Amino acid sequence: MxxxxxxxxxxxxxxxxxxxxxxxxxxxxxxxxxxxxxxxxxxxxxxxxxxxxxxxxxxxxxxxxxxxxxxxxxxxxxxxxxxxxxxxxxxxxxxxxxxxxxxxxxxxxxxxxxxxxxxxxxxxxxxxxxxxxxxxxxxxxxxxxxxxxxxxxxxxxxxNPADGGLGYNMADLSYFSKLAVPMGGLRNVNIRAGEKVIIAPATGAFGSAAVLAALAMGAQVIAVGRKLDALEKVKTLSPEGRIRTVQITGEVAQDVRELTKFGPADVFFDISPEEAAKSTHFTSCIQALGRGGRVSLMGAFMELTLPIMAMFQNDITLKCKFMYTKQDMRFMIQLAEAGYLKLGxxxxxxxxxxxxxxxxxxxxxxxxxxxxxxxxxxxxx
Ligand SMILES: NC(=O)c1ccc[n+]([C@@H]2O[C@H](COP(=O)([O-])OP(=O)(O)OC[C@H]3O[C@@H](n4cnc5c(N)ncnc54)[C@H](OP(=O)(O)O)[C@@H]3O)[C@@H](O)[C@H]2O)c1
Missing domain, CATH: 3.90.180.10 (Medium-chain alcohol dehydrogenases, catalytic domain)
Incomplete structure (x- = not known):
């Protein structure tokens, strides 16, 4: 009551x-x-x-x-x-x-x-x-x-873990606010377990939270970023080795080769800041998608240029998302309580x-x- x-x-x-x-x-x-x-x-x-x-x-x-x-x-x-x-x-x-x-x-x-x-x-x-x-x-x-x-x-x-608890503290739970945002964009394109999901940039606050959220949803993650040392840190977010990293070199053909080393990807999730609007990763990540691939855009831009012809030819769906739904929030908490979404x-x-x-x-x-x-x-x- x-x-x-x-x-x-x-x-x-x-x-x-x-x-x-x-x-x-x-x-x-x-x-x-x-x-x-x-x-x-x-x-x-x-x-x-x-x-x-x-x-x-x-x-x-x-x-x-x-x-x-x-x-x-x-x-x-x-x-x-x-x-x-x-x-x-x-x-x-x-x-x-x-x-x-x-x-x-x-x-x-x-x-x-x-x-x-x-x-x-x-x-x-x-x-x-x-x-x-x-x-x-x-x-x-x-x-x-x-x-x-x-x-x-x-x-x-x-x-306490000895009593079936997960042993988190209050600060650990505060990380929900970072996870919430990518949870909205990832669920907006219906991530399924086993899918290859490119996350770019994966080195920022929301990008790295997206990596954790996608792992909890069962995805294989390809983390993309500019800096090798930051990408190495991202890799440690999955001790089981479910994260592969790809550096943005600015050479689209080379980056696509690296992104598709183990086959085309299913999803490209982006949460770039405005400063990244001219980055080559938009083109390379979209070109790395297989037929029927999905793009989830959460970055904040005034304008963005995308490889529309490649998108036509490959039946690519693009969805934008501002924040998330209440169902996304319940799902995020459920994943954490189940122990799949790891905190702290x-x-x-x-x-x-x-x-x-x-x-x-x-x-x-x-x-x-x-x-x-x-x-x-x-x-x-
Ligand atoms: N759609 C929504 O509902 C929603 C909600 C919240 C936030 N957002 C947007 O999300 C964006 C990211 O926020 P954040 O808090 O994660 O920012 P952040 O922690 O500052 O991270 C920024 C990321 O962008 C990368 N980056 C910066 N300049 C770049 C460039 N020129 N080329 C390629 N990568 C570049 C950084 O990589 P380096 O490590 O290489 O510097 C870093 O990974 C914000 O712009 C915000 O508006 C959207």
């Missing part, structure tokens, strides 16, 4: 408050009234919130991410339910959850925001973040939609730093400087 909002929630709490991105850049930790749960919402106590490698650029206004100011930044997080609204049916106070920051309008699913990060590109989306869902998770508590709280099997995930040390994932709210500058710096395969930084208020 769900419990109504009562509860252990204190009257005030600490938040990281971004007043302005310029004239002057004004961000600091302040005390504010704690939000209350109402119909449709829960108040969660934040245990670990993800920090993106480009957080400093976003929250200083240098990277043009739209959000209202003032507001509390901070997106997906591991949390405990502290209070629930009267219409909660299963969520209970005290329950461990993964809070997913991707919020849709309830009366229009096309209105969408990333809580604490991005307030969408149309008035409906903007309205969601300007009002009800304005303040994110770099705070002790946050008010969030009930449907964005995904229950976690605490005994299984955090329990078992998955080769390292937490570069876990910082308090007051240490937000160090958190932003660490996330920027200590990125790379399997790395994460979190703020644990």
């Amino acid at each position: 769900a419990q109504e909002s009562t509860s252990a929630v204190p009257q005030t709490h600490r938040v990281l408050y971004l007043k302005s991105t310029r004239d002057p850049y004004d961000i600091s930790v302040v005390e504010q009234p704690t939000p209350q749960a109402g119909p449709g919402s829960a108040v969660i106590q934040i245990l670990g919130a993800a920090v993106l490698s480009y957080s400093r650029e976003i929250f200083s206004g240098r990277k043009p991410y739209p959000y209202p100011t003032p507001f509390v930044p901070g997106s997906s997080a591991i949390a405990r339910v502290a209070a629930v609204g009267p219409d909660a049916t299963t969520l209970e106070v005290g329950q461990l959850v993964y809070f997913d920051c991707y919020i849709h309008g309830r009366d229009d699913p096309n209105s969408l925001i990333l809580h604490g990060l991005y307030y969408g590109l149309d008035p409906g989306s903007n309205k969601l973040m300007e009002n009800e869902w304005r303040n994110g998770t770099y705070a002790e508590y946050s008010k969030v939609p009930l449907e964005n709280c995904f229950p976690l099997d605490e005994r299984r995930l955090l329990g 040390q078992a998955g080769g994932i390292q937490t570069a730093g876990s910082f308090s709210l007051e240490q937000f500058e160090a958190a932003f710096d660490t996330a920027a400087e200590m990125g790379g395969p399997g790395m994460q930084t979190i703020i644990a208020p």
